[in-house]
Amino acid sequence: MPMITLLTFPAGLHEPSLSPFCAKMIYLLNMSGQAWTHKTVSNPSRMPHGKLPVAIWDDETIADSHLIQAALERAGADFYPDCSPEARAKGQAIMRMIEDWPYHALVYDRWVHEDGWAIFRAAFFSGMPSMLRNPVGDMIRKSVRRGLERHGIARCTDAERMALVGRDLAALAEFLGERPFVLGDTATAVDAACLAVLGAIRNLPMETPLRHRIRSDKRIMLYLDRCDQAFTYAYA
Numbered sequence: 118m119p120m121i122t123l124l125t126f127p128a129g130l131h132e133p134s135l136s137p138f139c140a141k142m143i144y145l146l147n148m149s150g151q152a153w154t155h156k157t158v159s160n161p162s163r164m165p166h167g168k169l170p171v172a173i174w175d176d177e178t179i180a181d182s183h184l185i186q187a188a189l190e191r192a193g194a195d196f197y198p199d200c201s202p203e204a205r206a207k208g209q210a211i212m213r214m215i216e217d218w219p220y221h222a223l224v225y226d227r228w229v230h231e232d233g234w235a236i237f238r239a240a241f242f243s244g245m246p247s248m249l250r251n252p253v254g255d256m257i258r259k260s261v262r263r264g265l266e267r268h269g270i271a272r273c274t275d276a277e278r279m280a281l282v283g284r285d286l287a288a289l290a291e292f293l294g295e296r297p298f299v300l301g302d303t304a305t306a307v308d309a310a311c312l313a314v315l316g317a318i319r320n321l322p323m324e325t326p327l328r329h330r331i332r333s334d335k336r337i338m339l340y341l342d343r344c345d346q347a348f349t350y351a352y353a
Contacts, residue, residue: 196306
């Protein structure tokens, strides 16, 4: 059986990859039962979408974490074991919710927030020659900010941004209730996505309103601890 090669951004800031989408795919590949190997890429400009993660599988190049997940599911992986079609639909909806405003708020704190940028630039561009690190970093930062403005999150005030993200986090906490994981007693793909995004927010190396919002929510923090256990030990 051909081995899958997953191309991701490097690890850093206490995360298996600096990209939550790459981290999610690491968790899902560990769940899948497929043989796979890992290669880090610092410059994704030659990738099909100019982004990571990318999977190389049986001479096929698959870009985008959702398309990789779909390919694994076609090959027999079940990322929602014992879940009804309705529960799977809820998992997909919650995954996309967390990968929208909460994810983009994380990107904002890393790339736009001045204290966050100073730390993230050092982590993200650590493999680049020092004379190029600042000019290249600043160029990419401008591109990221334009993307956040097109999304809309960079057009918000700090209070507006936190109000919008807070609604999604409150919805997640309410949906969780007393369940260990989003859909019940077993970690599924939606929990991998939540851990990848919300875990990275929790692990931001500086204090921001976003990090404070996650760390002050006991239900979400306990949930992330359970996800850490599930994806670090059960599927590693």
